[in-house]
Amino acid sequence: MEHDRQPATREVLFPGAVNSKFTTSLRFSRASEDDAMPTYRILDQEGKIVDKDQSPPDISTELLLKMYKDMVTVSIMDIIMFDAQRQGKVSFYMVSAGEEGIAVGSASSLLPSDPMFAQYRETGIFQYRGFTPDDFMAQLFATKDDPIKGRSMPVHYGSRKHNIHAIGSTLATQIPHASGAAYAVKMQNMQNPTDDQRVVACYFGEGAASEGDFHAALNIAATRACPVLFICRNNGYAISTPTLEQYRGDGIASRGVGYGIDTIRVDGNDVLAVREVTRQARELALKDECRPILIEAMSYRVSHHSTSDDSFAYRAKVEVEDWKRRDNPITRLRKYMENNDLWDEGKEKELRSEARKSILKAYRKADKEKHPPIREMMMDVYQEVTEEQREQMERLRGLVERYPDEYDLSGFEGGIGGLKIP
Template identity: 80%
Template sequence: MELRQPKARLRSYHSVLFPGAVNSKFTSALSFAKPSELDAMPTYRILDQDGIIVDKDREPPDVSTSELLKMYRDMVTVSVMDTIMFDAQRQGRISFYMVSAGEEGIAVGSASSLSPKDPIFAQYRETGIFQYRGFTHHDFMAQLFATISDPGKGRNMPVHYGSRKYNIHTISSPLATQIPQASGAAYAVKLQNAMNPTDEPRVVACYFGEGAASEGDFHAALNIAATRSCPVIFICRNNGYAISTPTLEQYRGDGIASRGVGYGIETIRVDGNDILAVREVTRQARERALEGGGKPVLIEAMSYRVSHHSTSDDSFAYRAKVDVEEWKRRDNPITRLRKYLEARSLWDESQEKDLRSDARKSILEAYRKAEKEKKPALREMMNDVYETMTEEQVQQMEKMRATIERYPNEYDVSGYDGGLEGMRSSSAKA
């Protein structure tokens, strides 16, 4: 009797699909893939450096005049505040500060395309997101000066904002920790979207610099988001330097965008100095992130950090000042959008002077008020670690209180809410 093979085994060897790379075809040519032979991913833009639409065949971006003006005012306001607070740090008024110079368009432009309900995990150059979502100058100063009005109770160093009201998770200093947290949050959002189909679906937006993409957390986060199909938009600000490390010393591949493709994530590179391009890319990225129940998208926003990394950095120790000045003169997101507005008779020099004057006045008013406000009660340094203070914490606070009482001239606590009495824990008071 003739034996026959099952039909399932009649497939050609050449059609076998390995589970690890199901779209890979067989070849008899031995050839290594060389990155140098591949074209770099293009950088999407709408406006050129003169604020002119590059593609003459396309309609002007569908952005209302009020929205254009809001984005411009927000960028300028952040820039004015950066100048004031950078000087404040140099005068010893605050301990630390980081400016957004050259990168204002990435934060404001992307924020304009996100839903106010979308959770955000920021790094520390996303001041524009807080500004766009409604953070007041008083809110900024409360955090920078660690006053009793600071929701963080003065526990974070300056520029580490956070807001439950505006759905922005508190910024933390360790590099890249927010990226896997964003993937986890996006998985939770995915489940919530499925459980509440009548509600507006949400995505998570996560911001970081190209230096953070050198951390292991970045790779773990992208892989988790890809394999679990999490609705998260990863927005990388590639500004050329991770503190003092230029990109040539960070990687040899095609920027950060190539890594997204490697993890099976839809990816795009955009001109970060073109706020309209950033806005449009983020809008479409959000739509894609919600497709099919959810999936991650990576945006690499190209820019140049025209200021020092922070007030603790002197960037001229590792880059030429002439290069920085050339970037300032040649291109930045504020100037580019201003040219676009002026060409449409939506902005002029008089409005510019009024905006900068009003912004400076409002910021300085909040600045002076914050300087006079008291700091949070000293007990807040130990509150919220546990639901209630432990016996050991209460003892530590009492010992500290006794030390201050013994040496009042060495420890002035009058500037703290409640003064010396403010050191008593809630349980101790009870």
């Protein structure tokens, strides 16, 4: 008796694409403008709710003001420290102008216990979690109060207290680290289901998404169902490469879909939209057996990539000035608060004045502080200091004592005595 095999041939049985159906139409799939993922927003550029039928954001006035003050504070510190680098006070600096809303908005929806892996434009997450002007300046000036002990470049913050891993210069290396940490967090969540469940947040720019680490990290997070939020700041440029020269696909969001990751694109200039997207993404990441989420936050990098960059070499100055006038997260939230009688010019002047004073006070203090003892460069490498390290420090001590004019240790805590390893 001949069996009817037709039903069994309607879908692919290959393990590599189990849900694909057979077809007799030979057609290559091609991305088009119609396929572009939409960008979620709550507020328009005038600070008004776009969807009139949508309920106002469920956020307290206190939190709304905190988010605004944090963004303003970061922007003021950026101006001060950018000028400080130009004056030779610090060796390097990077601002987050135009992208403050991504960091602050996302941080507001995460638990303080959620581990964070940042790149170098996430000053707002440190500010939101409680970093003080003194904390920022200690790292920027590499003072004895710097918890990283002066071992990193300026702007490469880190805080065990605030559950934010130290930033590294190497592009994209934090992304696979975040996937690994999320896998560990997943196992911890399973072992302690009654405790607050944690997720991992990982920040990077669209330029970092061109690195191999990005692809490896997304793939392992997807296949291992890791509760990690990949938050990509797409600001239009890497260091000197416009996105049109960097990729042909639909931004970074299309890559998340390709890896089987739930993905959303959000207006990074709308801090309320970023907050809401992150809030729901966090819930989704912990749903069922956990999963990774990719958030592509669209913005524009208003300033140069860093103090080592002249962006006008690869983009027109008029373009930057147009974006400054047109829209940014601080102005948009301010308009929203003014529209709802929560803010006025007097409060604005007071905030900016107080923020500037507190930052300058910390700046002047850090500028006079000593650096950590020289021996700190040998510490924390091994559990115990090795004989080779002791020998190296003794040789260095002898060199400094022999050529005191060449090696001035007066700016380091302990002076020459700071060379001795206990």
